[in-house]
Amino acid sequence: MGIADSELEVIGRLVDASNASLLCKLENGEQVIYKPIAGERPLWDFPDGNLASREVAAFYISELGNFNIVPKTVLRDGPFGIGAVQEWIDIDEDFDVTSCAQSANLRIREMALFDALVNNADRKFGHILCVDEQNIFGCDHGVTFHEENKLRTVLWQFADSDLMPEEIRKIQKCLEQIDDKYLATLITTKEIKSLRNRGRQLIELGKFPLPNPNWPPVPWPPY
Numbered sequence: 050m051g052i053a054d055s056e057l058e059v060i061g062r063l064v065d066a067s068n069a070s071l072l073c074k075l076e077n078g079e080q081v082i083y084k085p086i087a088g089e090r091p092l093w094d095f096p097d098g099n100l101a102s103r104e105v106a107a108f109y110i111s112e113l114g115n116f117n118i119v120p121k122t123v124l125r126d127g128p129f130g131i132g133a134v135q136e137w138i139d140i141d142e143d144f145d146v147t148s149c150a151q152s153a154n155l156r157i158r159e160m161a162l163f164d165a166l167v168n169n170a171d172r173k174f175g176h177i178l179c180v181d182e183q184n185i186f187g188c189d190h191g192v193t194f195h196e197e198n199k200l201r202t203v204l205w206q207f208a209d210s211d212l213m214p215e216e217i218r219k220i221q222k223c224l225e226q227i228d229d230k231y232l233a234t235l236i237t238t239k240e241i242k243s244l245r246n247r248g249r250q251l252i253e254l255g256k257f258p259l260p261n262p263n264w265p266p267v268p269w270p271p272y
Contacts, residue, residue, distance in 0.1 A: 050076050052134055057083055057127045065175075068100060068191070069129070072137070082188075085132035092192065094199070097237050100191030101133035106235040108135075109255075110244075113226050114219040116163045118187045120178075124235075125264055138186050144179040149204055156185040161204040162216055165258050166223065166248060167193040172202035174272045193204035194236045196243040199263045201268045207257040217252055224248045 050056075052075065060080075060150050069088020084185035086099045101124060108122035120136040127134065127249040150157055157177075163171050178186040192199075224245060232241050251258070260266035 052079075052081055052121060052136060053123045053125055057081070057134070059083070059128055060219060071129075073134075078135035082135045082137060083127050083129075083132055084135075084191075085127060085129040087130045088132075089191075092256070095195060097193055097240070099234070101131070101234040103191050104133040104135065104189075106232060107169075107193050109232065109235070110167055110223060110227075111163060114163070114223040115214070116159055116219065118160050118163045119190060120186055120188065125214075133191075135169055135188065135194060138178045138180065138188075140178050140180055144181070146177055146179050147174050149182065149185070150174055150177050151206060151239065153206070154182060154185070156183065157204060158184065158207055159216075161202065161207045161257065162212070162219070163187070164202055164204065165200060165251060166220060167244070168195055168200055168247060169193050170195060170199040170201045171268045173268050173270070174203055194240045196237075196239045199264055200258060200261060201265055203267055203271050205260060205266060208259050210257045211219060212251065212255050212257065215268050217255065220248045220251055 055075040057073040059071050060074050063070040068090055069085055070085045072081045075081060084101055086101050089100050105122050108119040110211045111119040120138050122133055122135040125134055169190060171189065176187055176189045178188055229241055
């Protein structure tokens with residue numbers, strides 16, 4: 050039994066999280082993060098759906114485009130009801146996340162492109178999981194896919210940079226393979242349309258986006 054069907058044993062809680070985030074152990078001993086929908090706080094600017102479904106949608110797009118940014122995430126039942134369950138990533142606590150996140154590291158660049166595609170409104174330093182310089186992942190994708198441009202991130206060093214051919218191919222692959230019917234179980238049809246529009250715009254412009262002048266460019270606090 051794995052992340053999708055194993056019994057969840059709650060062993061702790063991430064106290065710094067703004068919504069309920071429970072550390073759980075699977076029957077095989079692996080650890081996961083469980084975020085029940087019942088523990089979510091309403092957000093005025095994300096009134097549709099729920100954070101857990103957006104977390105799963107972000108994993109889906111990450112897999113479609115071979116970004117490999119989001120750890121495996123599923124929507125399932127748990128001790129406190131339906132929620133997102135995500136693979137736990139053991140990070141190097143001594144790794145300088147801030148310096149790496151402000152660098153031209155190719156994995157950070159890949160994360161910045163992924164965030165632009167899914168319209169991530171909350172890419173903080175604390176949402177970047179660094180195992181080492183080659184193995185970097187992202188978490189907390191509950192405020193993504195909004196139909197309005199809400200990109201808010203600490204990764205603006207690539208803004209207005211030309212996309213590489215392989216980056217354009219990643220986006221093209223996503224647009225070609227998205228299952229709208231499945232995605233509509235997680236986010237709204239308007240958000241799916243906006244996702245496709247963002248992808249096409251990225252391809253047509255061939256550049257990383259610039260900050261939205263009508264929206265704060267960096268989440269606060271940034272950590």
